[in-house]
Amino acid sequence: MTDKPSASLRVDCQARRHDVTARSSRVIPEETPIAFTYGGSTHAVMMATPADLEDFAIGFALTEGLVDSPQDAGEVEIVSSDAGVELRTWLGGGRQEAYAARKRSMAGPTGCGLCGIESLEAATRELPSLDNALTVSAAGLIEAMSRMPGEQKLNQETRAVHAAAFWNPASDALIVREDVGRHNALDKLAGALARQGVAASQGVVLMTSRVSVELVQKAARIGAPIIAAISAPTALAVRNAEKCGMTLVAVMRGRDFEIFTHPGRILEQVSAHVA
Structure with a gap:
């Protein structure tokens, strides 16, 4: 057994600046195989950043x-x-008996959320219906997204990791988790919310990546009614968000963004509330 690996590492490099190359160094994120085992049986092996492992x-x-x-x-x-x-x-x-009945194994590259699933139906399984009446102001959403870089401590060191955050519009609290994989970051965030007793239905999931269908699926399973990201969504992500009742906001750049599904939750100059 060895000590838990650190989340980052400083390495030597050759840096070229202004036409001059010189010795330098850079802090980079660590990436290591992480195996999930249930009842002694390996379910998945993901390449991820070894931080916030309980989450x-x-x-x-x-x-x-x-x-x-x-x-x-x-x-x-x-x-x-x-x-x-x-x-x-x-x-x-x-749960252990139920798990044994549906056991699957997968070996995934960084952040892969679907590798090894044994059927096409499993990749697009039914999502819960999100009939949550949460509304948030456009200005509040923009401000929350603008705060994310300041909370991304590992990315400030490495400039090489994704983040998933949860913004509670009622308290304005922001919970952030980071990883080399965007899916991993969202899993860590989901675990942090569950362990802290925070209801995902009361706020917004924020992502520093594009919105793939896996992110919509994961956010829906924890009951988040709104997901917002800095990059564009995939078409399948939009279809899934529309079907399950999730508001999908993407291409958030400065004060601009695009709403792809269920736009009624994003309001101009209105305080957040839950009906």
């Missing part, structure tokens, strides 16, 4: 539909070795 374990189980609450996942044991990190979980409340 990652719980959030992954939630967004994958393996559990409905962090209590169902039980305690998380983190085991580090030279080969990577293993997150050991024993599902409770009959």
